[in-house]
Amino acid sequence: xxxxxxxxxxxxxxxxxxxxxxxxxxxxxxxxxxxxxxxxxxxxxxxxxxxxxxxxxxxxxxxxxxxxxxxxxxxxx
Numbered sequence: 796x797x798x799x800x801x802x803x804x805x806x807x808x809x810x811x812x813x814x815x816x817x818x819x820x821x822x823x824x825x826x827x828x829x830x831x832x833x834x835x836x837x838x839x840x841x842x843x844x845x846x847x848x849x850x851x852x853x854x855x856x857x858x859x860x861x862x863x864x865x866x867x868x869x870x871x872x
Contacts, residue, residue: 823862826850830862838864 801808817832818841827845830838840860843850850856 820844821864826856828856830864832864833861836864837861 799808818829819832820827820829826843828843829841831841832838838861840856840858840862842858843856
């Protein structure tokens with residue numbers, strides 16, 4: 796196990812560690828992206844994982860953009 800040598804108090808160093816953000820991957824129209832789940836059925840784009848080169852230039856897919864997140868259940872029979 797390694798040690799951390801710093802003048803920062805241990806409480807400040809680990810503050811907020813247990814409250815990590817929730818990320819998930821989602822596919823939106825063939826574009827795989829990592830999103831951060833927010834309140835009120837919204838998600839914020841963190842990064843694009845699998846997409847075409849032109850998708851990086853689309854301002855609607857830029858990191859920080861909010862998208863509506865409405866999960867649906869599919870009835871498989």
